[in-house]
Amino acid sequence: MSEMLSLEFMRTALLAALCVGLVAPMVGIFLVQRRLSLVGDGIGHVALAGVAVGVATQNSPVWSALVAAVLASVLIELVRARGRTSGDLALALMFYGGIAAGVVIINRADGAQTGTLTGFLFGSITTTSREELALFAALSVVIAGVVLLLRQRFFAVAGDEEYARASGLPVLALNIVLGVLTAVTVVVAMRVIGLLLISALMVIPNAAAQQLSGSFRAAGRWAVGFGVLASVGGVMASYQLDTAAGGTVVLLAIAVFVAAALAGSLRRALARRRHRHAERHLHEHGPDCGHAAVPHGDHVDYLHDGHRHAAHEGHYDEHADEAHVQPEPEEANR
Amino acid sequence: MLVRSTEVVRLHQAAFGYQGRPVVTDVDLSVRRGEVVAVLGPNGSGKTTLVKGLLGLSEHLSGEVSVLGTPLARLRDRTRVGYVPQRHTLTGGVRATVLEVVLTGLLSSRPWWRPLGRDALTPALAALDTVGLADRARFDVETLSGGQQRRVLIARALVARPEVLVMDEPTAGVDRTSQQVLAGVLRRLGEAGTTMVVVTHELSALRGVVDRIVEVDSGHLTYDGTPEGYAVHQAELARAAGRGPAAPDGRHTRTGETGGAR
Numbered sequence: 150m151s152e153m154l155s156l157e158f159m160r161t162a163l164l165a166a167l168c169v170g171l172v173a174p175m176v177g178i179f180l181v182q183r184r185l186s187l188v189g190d191g192i193g194h195v196a197l198a199g200v201a202v203g204v205a206t207q208n209s210p211v212w213s214a215l216v217a218a219v220l221a222s223v224l225i226e227l228v229r230a231r232g233r234t235s236g237d238l239a240l241a242l243m244f245y246g247g248i249a250a251g252v253v254i255i256n257r258a259d260g261a262q263t264g265t266l267t268g269f270l271f272g273s274i275t276t277t278s279r280e281e282l283a284l285f286a287a288l289s290v291v292i293a294g295v296v297l298l299l300r301q302r303f304f305a306v307a308g309d310e311e312y313a314r315a316s317g318l319p320v321l322a323l324n325i326v327l328g329v330l331t332a333v334t335v336v337v338a339m340r341v342i343g344l345l346l347i348s349a350l351m352v353i354p355n356a357a358a359q360q361l362s363g364s365f366r367a368a369g370r371w372a373v374g375f376g377v378l379a380s381v382g383g384v385m386a387s388y389q390l391d392t393a394a395g396g397t398v399v400l401l402a403i404a405v406f407v408a409a410a411l412a413g414s415l416r417r418a419l420a421r422r423r424h425r426h427a428e429r430h431l432h433e434h435g436p437d438c439g440h441a442a443v444p445h446g447d448h449v450d451y452l453h454d455g456h457r458h459a460a461h462e463g464h465y466d467e468h469a470d471e472a473h474v475q476p477e478p479e480e481a482n483r
Numbered sequence: 484m485l486v487r488s489t490e491v492v493r494l495h496q497a498a499f500g501y502q503g504r505p506v507v508t509d510v511d512l513s514v515r516r517g518e519v520v521a522v523l524g525p526n527g528s529g530k531t532t533l534v535k536g537l538l539g540l541s542e543h544l545s546g547e548v549s550v551l552g553t554p555l556a557r558l559r560d561r562t563r564v565g566y567v568p569q570r571h572t573l574t575g576g577v578r579a580t581v582l583e584v585v586l587t588g589l590l591s592s593r594p595w596w597r598p599l600g601r602d603a604l605t606p607a608l609a610a611l612d613t614v615g616l617a618d619r620a621r622f623d624v625e626t627l628s629g630g631q632q633r634r635v636l637i638a639r640a641l642v643a644r645p646e647v648l649v650m651d652e653p654t655a656g657v658d659r660t661s662q663q664v665l666a667g668v669l670r671r672l673g674e675a676g677t678t679m680v681v682v683t684h685e686l687s688a689l690r691g692v693v694d695r696i697v698e699v700d701s702g703h704l705t706y707d708g709t710p711e712g713y714a715v716h717q718a719e720l721a722r723a724a725g726r727g728p729a730a731p732d733g734r735h736t737r738t739g740e741t742g743g744a745r
Contacts (some may be wrong), residue, residue: 182575301598305587308574315538315568316643317561317591355577363623365579460618 153388161282162274162341162384162394168289169338169350170380174358174372175296176334177351179327181359182307188225189348191244192335195221197251197344200269205258210269211281215336221247222328230321272343272395274384285337292330292337303327304365341380342395349399350376357406360413375405489516490552491647491678492537497546499529499536505544506532507702514647519669519679519692521710524699530682531569533699534649537680538566551646562592565645567636569652573624581627581635582607582620588642610638614668630661634668647678654688662688686710 153159180186199217203210221243228236255266268276277285296303306313306323314320331351338347358371383398390397440451440458450457492514500506507529514520524530535541537550539561548555551563558564565588573584585607586599593599611617614634619627624635633653640648653669654662662685670692673679683689686696696713698706706716 178577182577184576186576298596298598301587302590302595304579304583305590308577308579308584308587309568309570311540312566312568312639313587315540315561315564315566316588317559359578363578363580363626364621365574365577365583368578460622 153385158275158277159388161277161279163381165274165277165282165285165341166380166384166394166398167377168285169334169341170377171373172289172292172296172334173338173347173350173380174354174376175293175369176327176330177348178355178358178365178369178372179303179307180331181352181355182304186352187348189331189335189351190345191225191240192218192221192332193339193344193347194244194251195247196332196335196339197269198247198254199251200339200344201251201254201258204265205254209281211284211336211339214339215333217247218332218335219329222332223325226321226324226328230324268343269339270343270345271393272339272341272346272398274341274394277340281340285340288333288337292333295326295330299323299326300369341384342398346395346399349402350380353399353402353406354379357402357409360406360409361416371409375402375409379405490514491516491518491550492680493547493549495547497536497548498544499532499541500544501532501541503542503544505702506541507536507699508545510546510704512697512704512707514678514680516646516678517676518694519673519681520695520697521686521689521693522680522682522697522699523684523686523713524705528699529702530699531651534651534680534682537649538564560592562588562643563646565640565643565648567633567640567648567650567653569655570636571656573632573635578623578625580621581611581616581624581638584624584635585610585620585639585642588639592643606642606644607638610642611635613641613671614638615664628657628661630657630665633657633661633665637665637668641672647680648672650679650681652682652684654683654685666690666692 154163177186177189180188196214196218199214200210202217203213206213224243225240228239252266255269267273302313302318302323305316306318306320307327310320313323334351335344335347338350342350354372354375355368357375358368361371362368379402380398383401384394386392386401387394387397440453450459452458490513492512494510494512497510497512498505498508499510510533522530522534532541536543536548537555539555543555550558573579582604586603588610589599589603589606608617608620611620614637616627616631616634616638619631624632627635637648637650637653640650654665657665666688669679669681669689673692673694681689681693686693690710693710696706696708696710697704698713698716706713708716
């Protein structure tokens with residue numbers, strides 16, 4: 150461990166991994182919510198064309214990748230907003246065109262050496278320069294700041310776009326901002342896990358978090374924790390095991406997902422064993438149902454023929470006193 | 484003008500549609516404050532397009548449309564018109580609590596740089612109380628029944644205290660018990676003086692709540708009047724078609740898909 154941290158390139162690599170682990174799930178949760186989990190892949194494909202232009206013109210590939218990715222993300226939102234069925238094909242053309250142009254330009258500029266190309270496609274975290282790290286850190290701060298400020302609006306738009314529009318939220322503008330954040334995240338993650346695997350770190354920690362929480366706010370926190378665990382842990386493991394960092398990060402994220410899924414089903418099974426359902430219950434308790442309401446911890450029980458009934462996940466539990474699994478202990482004040 | 488201020492919705496020769504193509508045309512309609520109007524019509528008749536026109540969700544193609552005394556395009560504060568869409572998923576591909584869904588109804592009343600804080604909880608819980616779901620605030624919405632999820636959407640529409648509530652099939656696709664609970668919620672809202680425009684198939688579920696019926700067929704208004712008059716109108720139509728008297732509650736036989744463009 151101390152040996153690893155004594156190496157300059159490893160310190161840089163771990164800090165870059167920390168940035169990615171933090172921001173990728175923060176942005177990714179809205180992609181999962183919109184059921185557009187794979188859109189990060191598409192932006193990654195287009196970013197490769199930007200990288201290629203940087204390599205060919207001997208400029209920093211990060212900046213040109215950023216420009217290409219941002220343009221792609223804005224275009225995606227404009228195509229989506231038009232809502233035509235041909236939009237899907239338009240996006241496919243753009244994504245494949247991006248990666249194909251990237252491959253052609255890089256090989257042409259690089260004398261057909263595949264090293265540079267694989268570095269961008271699958272990540273080459275240990276070649277991250279200090280200047281790049283500073284840029285990634287600054288971009289990560291911006292991404293995190295914007296998400297924290299606008300997450301409630303992103304949640305509303307991603308959850309129910311039509312309602313958001315009817316209620317007066319600027320839907321297209323919010324979607325474009327989210328698209329740009331996705332593009333910037335792709336570029337920040339490019340060095341660490343590579344353009345082909347980027348979506349994994351936006352999506353998998355969120356998939357894992359969904360196994361453990363029924364609240365959006367809590368799931369977001371879990372996802373960031375899992376993202377940091379997978380990216381920092383994966384980079385460390387890849388150093389110890391001498392494996393490719395990007396792939397290791399993603400495999401670790403999948404392992405975290407499997408563990409979370411197991412923990413989630415275990416918790417649900419325990420919750421089922423520890424509480425008793427009320428008999429088949431057609432009546433619905435409420436403020437004016439006529440049954441006396443009794444405060445019980447963080448909820449209300451209703452007295453029904455000598456039983457205490459508490460609402461729980463679509464049915465009523467018998468509440469004698471102690472044994473009840475709280476539905477969701479998190480604060481709901483997002 | 485006093486007359487104007489009591490008029491919540493005023494349509495004159497209005498047409499609405501999608502991508503430039505009209506779906507409903509020549510609509511003359513005026514809804515006064517406190518009225519509960521049911522919009523009926525077969526699938527694909529254009530009734531959803533009509534009410535979506537009041538929300539700016541379908542295109543306003545011609546005629547005059549004013550909502551709350553302002554031409555629709557110039558109505559800045561959209562929270563004054565509440566909307567309960569017909570939906571089957573509430574949160575997209577992730578899970579969220581009832582409270583988190585209801586709070587989204589408050590967002591557009593705040594500037595973008597000010598996220599909702601603790602102070603937003605009070606109106607959100609009050610709205611949930613109105614629909615009888617205050618004790619479910621911290622539940623995952625996916626664990627609620629279909630009828631309860633509809634009530635969550637009503638609470639989301641109520642949280643910003645709208646002056647008029649537009650609802651699309653609030654009672655469709657839920658079991659009879661939930662329908663009765665929903666009807667009770669709408670009745671309480673109606674008694675509290677909330678103006679409502681409700682697209683529905685199940686007029687029987689809303690008996691006693693609805694003051695007025697508007698029927699849309701093939702893109703035109705075909706009836707506008709009292710519920711009692713509507714039963715007569717239906718019977719006349721049925722006689723003209725030689726089919727015998729229609730169901731007096733005006734219920735339509737096809738209750739499957741929602742019809743119309745979403």
